[in-house]
Amino acid sequence: MGKELGEAGARRRRSTASSSPHQLLFLLLAFAWLCSVAAAVDTDTLRLGDQLSPGKTLVSSPSRVFELGFYPPDPKQPSRLYLCIWYRDISPRTVVWVANRAAPATSASPSLALTDRGELRVLDGPANATAAPPVLWSSNTNSSRANYTVVIDDFGSLKVHGGGGGDGDGGDVLWDSFAHPTDTMLPGMKISVRTPGRGPKEQMLFTSWASPTDPSPGQYALGVDPAGSGQAYIWKNGSVKFWRSGQWNGVNFIGIPWRPLYMSGFKPSIDPLLGGTFYSYTATNTSLQRFVVLPDGTDICYMLQKASQEWETVWMQPSNECEHYAICGANAKCTAAQDGKAKCDCLKGFRPKILDQWNAGNWSQGCIRGPPLGCQVNQSGDGFLEIGNIKWPDFSYWVDTVSDETGCRNACLNNCSCGAYVYTTYAGCLAWGSDLIDLYELPTGAYTLHLKLPASELPKHHPVWKIATIASAVVLFILLACLFLWWKRGQNIKGAINRSWRSSARSQQNSAMLDISQSIRFDDDVEDGKSHELKVYTLDRIKAATCNFSDANKLGAGGFGPVYLGKFPGGEEVAVKRLCRNSGQGLEEFKNEVILIAKLQHRNLVRLLGCCIQGEEKILVYEYMPNKSLDAFLFSPEKQRLLDWRIRFVIIEGIARGLLYLHRDSRLRVVHRDLKASNILLDADMNPKISDFGMARIFGGDDNQFNTNRVVGTFGYMSPEYAMEGIFSVKSDVYSFGVLVLEIITGKRAVSFHGHQESLNIAGYAWRQWNEDKAADLIDPSMRASCSVRQVLRCIHIALLCVQDHADERPDIPTVILYMSSDSLSLPNPRPPTLMLRGRDPETSKSSENDQSHSVGTVSMTQIYGR
The missing domain is CATH 2.90.10.10 (Bulb-type lectin domain)
Known part of the structure; x- marks a missing residue:
């Protein structure tokens, strides 16, 4: 055996000796690589x-x-x-x-x-x-x-x-x-312009790869405007502008209106250490998400689909030629065709700078003014033309000497170098010089630019009074005809519903039972290119879906009535809400919810799929929320621990965004009036959705508050002015939101403080703890290990601002969202609640228990008469 081994070794030595040095080196390197992989x-x-x-x-x-x-x-x-x-x-x-x-x-x-x-x-x-x-x-x-x-x-x-x-x-x-960073922005990253010490500004850039397989720095880089406009740019080869986001309007960049970035957790903040504004984002659900600058200059947002484990594209810029920076030159508007190609047109009052190039499709030279402004030739009469759905131009400057739109308009009118202006409550007064760069007509969005023009270019009436009279009469006739058709259509729908309600009051007249088999369409409500449709189901179909309202399918019950899990053929799961005959909430609430919620569409509002109005049955069909309501988690000792601080903060932000939509961004201005934990539903990813709009009310455009003699809501969540005087406004919802935030942080019900030595409500107790520097004691022990104490204390501070006694002292929801999104903004001190409801003696407590005018639990009140 030893001889055989010796001969084998000799053969190996001879083989090695006969190999070339390069082969030997290759073998050694390969051996080292295999060893490292093996280990x-x-x-x-x-x-x-x-x-x-x-x-x-x-x-x-x-x-x-x-x-x-x-x-x-x-x-x-x-x-x-x-x-x-x-x-x-x-x-x-x-x-x-x-x-x-x-x-x-x-x-x-x-x-x-x-x-x-x-x-x-x-x-x-x-x-x-x-x-x-x-x-x-x-x-x-x-x-x-x-x-x-x-x-x-x-x-x-x-x-x-x-x-x-x-x-x-x-x-x-x-x-x-x-x-x-390199080419990818992950949750928690900041995109900013840093100013370290007193040295030069240092840009934080996301730079593309050279190719999909070559990570060396490519041609394109994404960053924030170093000039301080707050806009994001993609530059090519270091300095050539390739794409521009547009200005931030509070929830989104103007140039990206169809995908609200704030709803993806993207938001601006101010950091003195970074020398100004920066943008960051936090994932709003458990899915992985990333922004990537591709080698071709496209900024794209990917989200991982859990089921397929594949990256889905949810957002991409630029997506057409019009989004390429200044493709039409100065003073021209770009409109994207169906194939994404650009079409350029000079703005009203302007003409092509070089006509031959313009006609040949070379728009880079842009447009120049035709008739000069009146102020340029010592004449008056200049005015403004509104241009809607427009991406605001580049190179704006902020006019900080005005406080309203009238002042902004006058400031631009009195400055002959001002060519356009915009005024918003978030950005204030923005103005532009004589050349307007990078204008894109957006497919959606309500962004208006006021373009300054001489009197000769402004719309005016025809001097012949007869023609004006005839034209006015024609317009008036058309308007009256449209109003009549609209009124008639509304009467038909309301009449059908009212006839059904009258039949339910006459149980012996079954022949009057209404069975609506077609959908009610709200053709005037169009979002994302689709009309919203409210389906009307037959009672037989609802019974089949819920196994004839089986107790095994019962999900819970509220003031309206029981809620059942339903399953339609094909597997679609729905939540079926059935009005009880003896429910405190009745026909008015049902009618209100059917008509109102069908017009509201938002990711943080529960979606109403349809209704059933047949005989005495009045049923609402909603999208099914597998995690039920927030109170099922928040107040359950077993489930509380599943709500770590990250999930609770996502829920708080989601509720705030839902209220922002109701109060400001929806076509209707809505006050919910019954915001509470049981009316916050949770989807499969624990995202919150506001539900139960039976008590909601629509505000007119100029209305700030209403007075009612029929107070509805839930004890503990109602604002003082509403509970005692029947006055409600958007600030009433802000109060309820503050109470809800305190419940989410403490894990205790708002009404669980009855009999407490110092206070009968959560607002009074929380303020006392905060005032004594014991606010950290409010934190739910089940989430203490997972939370950022600083962030939780800031949320408690914000909640105390929301539950102040006087409505005008509470912040509105946009301000609340701004407070939550920026840790650097200082918060005012909340005023102590005067209605802390000190402890009462047993006799008083006993007498109040016999008072049936309201509920102390989570059941909604339906009838308290205010002064």
Whole structure:
């Protein structure tokens, strides 16, 4: 046996000796690579003296969603290795950050090492090699701390800690990859213009890859305008503007109206350390989400579909030629055709600068004024033409000397260099100079620009009074005809519903039973290009879906009546809400909900699918919410722990956005009047949806408040002026929202403070704790470990502002959202509630228990008469 082994060894030595040096080197490198892969391990912390080499990875802790390691993005060039962060369990591999993108490793054993100065280095060879390998990339950290550690947090940020206990948690963050992005924006990142110290401004840019397989810096970069306009730009080759977002209007960028970014958690904030405004976003649900600047300059938002584990495109800019920066030149408006091609037209009062080029389709030279402004030739009569659905031009300037639209108009009118203006409550007065750059006619949105024109270009009446009279008469006749048809149509619908209601009051007259088999269409309500349709179901179909209102299908009950789970053929699940005959909420509430909610469409409002009006049955059919209502989680000792702070904050923000839509952004201005935990439903991703609009009321455009002698709502959630005087407004909903926020934070019902020594309501108790610097004691113990105490305390502060006694002292919902979105905005001190309802003696409590004019629980009140 020994002889055979010796001969075999001799043969191997002869074979090795006969091989070329290049073959030998290749074999050694391959052997080293295989050894490293065979020994592949991962860790969640890198410390001084450790090194990361191919086959070994650093994973995020504790989620293990992200992973750092060496990876060849180009399968055709596997020897070109980059240090990358990618999603750990998603295939194909999706890279979100690259360190040495300008200098790939070409050796078989590159490494990541941490120096004794806290500096991360990517080396083109082992860190412990005799000869120091080339440095391909460095974090340029220079610290004198100790106990350096490198970790990836759950958001995908690679961080260097120093000066802590050596566990990566106790020390300061010396370096953060989120401050040095590549092409991908993840939740938690900030896009800003930084001003470190007193030095020059430093832009934080998201730079595209050179190609889909080459992570080296490409031609396109996304960032915030360094001039301070707050707009986002995509630049090509460093300085050429390729795309512009438009100004921020409070919930979105003007140039992106069809996908509200605020609803995706995208929002602006002010950070003095960053030197101004920055934008960031937090995922509003549990799905993974990322923004990526592609090699062709497209900024695209992807969301991971949980079922298929595939990335779905939910947002993309630019998506047509009109979104390319200033494609039509100055003073011209771009309209996108069906195929995405641009069509340019000069604005009213302007003409092509070079007619031949314009007619040939070369619009880059833009347009110039035709007749001059009156102020330019010492004449008067200049005015403004409204241009609707327009992306506001670039290079606006803020007029800070005015406080309303009239002042903004006059400021532009009196400045001959002003060519247009816009006034909004969020942005104030914006004005533009003589040239208007990058105008795009949007397919949707209510953004209006006031264009300054001479009197000769403004619309005017014909001088012949007879023609004017005839034209007026024709218009009046058409309007009257339209109003009559509209009134007649409304009467037909309301008449059908009223006839059904009258039949329910006459149970013996079954022959008058109404069975509506067709849909009621609200043709005047169109959103996203589709008319909203309210289906009317037959009672037999509802009974079949709910197994004849079986108790096994019962989901719960409220003031309206029981709610059942229904399943239609095909598997569609719905929630069926059945009006009880003895329900305190009756015909008015049913009618109100059918007519009102069918006109409201928002991601944070529950969707009404249809109704059934047959005989004595009055039924509403809603989309099914698998997680039921918020109170089922919030006040259940078993389920409370499932609501960590992240979920609770998402719920608070979602409720606020739903109220923002009701109070300001919907076609109808609506006051809900019964906002409470049981009326907040939760979908499969725990996103909140406001429900139960039976008590809601529509405000007119100029109405600020109403007075009613029929007070409806729920004890503990009603504002003082509404409960005692019957006065309600949008500020009534703000009060209810504040109570709801306190419930979400404390995990206690608003009415659970009866008999408390100091207060009978949650508002009074919370204010007392806050005033005594004990606000942290309000935090629900089941979420204390998962919460940011600072953020929770700020939400308590905001809630106390919302529950102030006087309506005019409460912030409106847009202000509330602004307070929640920016930690840097200072909050005013809330006033102490005067209606803290001090504890009463047992006899008083006993007598009040016999008072049946209202409910102390969560059942809605239906009839309290105010003064």
